[in-house]
Amino acid sequence: MSDEVTTLKKTPLNQLEHELGGKMVDFGGWELPVQFSGILEEHAAVREHVGLFDVSHMGELTVKGPDALALLQRATCNDVSKLENGRAQYNGLLYPTAGFVDDILVYQNASDDFFVVVNASNSDKDYEWLADAAKGMDAEVRNVSADYAQLALQGPEAERLLQPMTDVDLAPMKYYRFGTGKVDGVPAIVSRTGYTGEDGFEIYVAPSEGSRIMRKLLDAGAKPCGLGARDTLRLEAKMALYGNDIDQTTTPLEADLGWIVKVEKGDFFGRDVLQREKAEGPRRKLAGFEMVDRGIARHGYPVVDGSEEIGVVTSGTHSPTLKKAIGLAYLPLGKSAPGNEFMVLIRGKEVRARVVPTPFYKRSR
Amino acid sequence: MTPEDSRYAKSHEYINVEGEVGTIGITEYAQKELGDVVFVELPQVGTQLEAGDELGSIESVKAVSELFAPVGGEVIEVNERLAEKPELINTDPYGDGWMVRIKVADLSEVDELLMTAEEYDEYVETESH
Secondary structure (H helix, E strand, O other): OHHHHHHOEEOOOHHHHHHOOOEEEEEOOEEEEEEOOOHHHHHHHHHHOOEEEEOOOOEEEEEEOOOHHHHHHHHEOOOHHHOOOOEEEEEEEEOOOOOEEEEEEEEEEEOOEEEEEEOHHHHHHHHHHHHHHOOOOOOEEEEOHHHOEEEEEEOOOHHHHHHHHEOOOOOOOOOOEEEEEEEOOEEEEEEOOOOOOOOEEEEEEOHHHHHHHHHHHHHOOOEEEOHHHHHHHHHHOOOOOEOOOEOOOOOOOOOOOHHHOOHHHOOOOOHHHHHHHHHHOOOEEEEEEEEOOOOOOOOOOEEEEOOEEEEEEEEEEEEOOOOEEEEEEEEEHHHOOOOOEEEEEEOOEEEEEEEOOOOOOOOOO | OOOOOOEEOOOOEEEEEEOOEEEEEEOHHHHHHHOOEEEEEOOOOOOEEOOOOEEEEEEEOOOEEEEEOOOOEEEEEEOOHHHHOOOHHHHOOOOOOOOEEEEEOOOHHHHHHOEOHHHHHHHHHHHOO
């Protein structure tokens, strides 16, 4: 056991997290805290006040050069040309099958200079995929993941907490915008983004500065939060988790992410498949559900209709905000509308669930 | 402190036996490992159990975990308060957070199959390293 632990990758904040009493787990090869004080408490802190997450395991790529935009347009399904300097965009990096290589955030520094934030376990794969797609184009892709510690400061009090520490003007910064400047005296990228459905910021700094800034934010009143709360928060906001809700076998239309599919933007990997799916409808769709009967449907549990398996639960948990069991499942298109009921097999027992509108939780603005 | 008047299973249940009646729950170590408990599924009164049989399940926010019968017997009472307050398992696992009472079928199983508090503490020590 201890041999395995020592081979796990560690973020620049690892030591501080141990000192803070984080309960550390193996998360896709990274040693990260699943919780500090408890998932329910941390979840509530983000919804009501402000919480701080170490998301340094996330990967970062840069895409630069005269063809940088053309490369991203070819490799992704959203329309990167709609970005402006200082804006960020949620996007899908797709295979020609329209399955996800990854879901990503694209930040535009300049029309020939992009910063791409990717999932930790996908960063090497994404880099190789993009670098391969760049062949013959005048664009350079670099994997700069090791150059950043990333902190997510999330919750209604995030702006009030962060502003005294940064020269980036936060008040006028709208959702999915970013600025560069200093946080506690060191160079940083600050974006109004997050994975919790709450207001908040993601902060990118040099790895050597990470724990000092984390400590400052904690001293200022942010509650340290782990992966457990990150998962319940993102699920309430119906934000997809790669590897659970989306992967190489699922298309953005199946995943109910039609808003990032811009087939009219020109050719890109997977466009044919998505055009056909748009015309004919995808054969299945990711739908949000609540449990009607008692129980919690979790990742991988089958959705059944009699003896037939008709779908699968991709995420499921107890929603701390709604105080009920919620989840996401791929269902046949005809059964994915709100109000439809279906049965989930929970450890051999059929338990009733009902499709509901999503997101499960939406903050009041 | 692990109560010395109870016996412990490797799957982290305790049983506190008085006369023929055994009160079963999960240990302090188990509740910490599970995290916030949000839902508990318990057996029906009258269910006959052999040692090691699945007795119910405990859902925490992050995972589900099965509860096993430390010894055989018949379920005579379940803790109804847990339906409304599953967090009692976290706050008071050896007290108000008890889960099931059984009439122990064979009291000799308690000594044969289970660990003392001291043995359990050692067991947890080795398991968590």
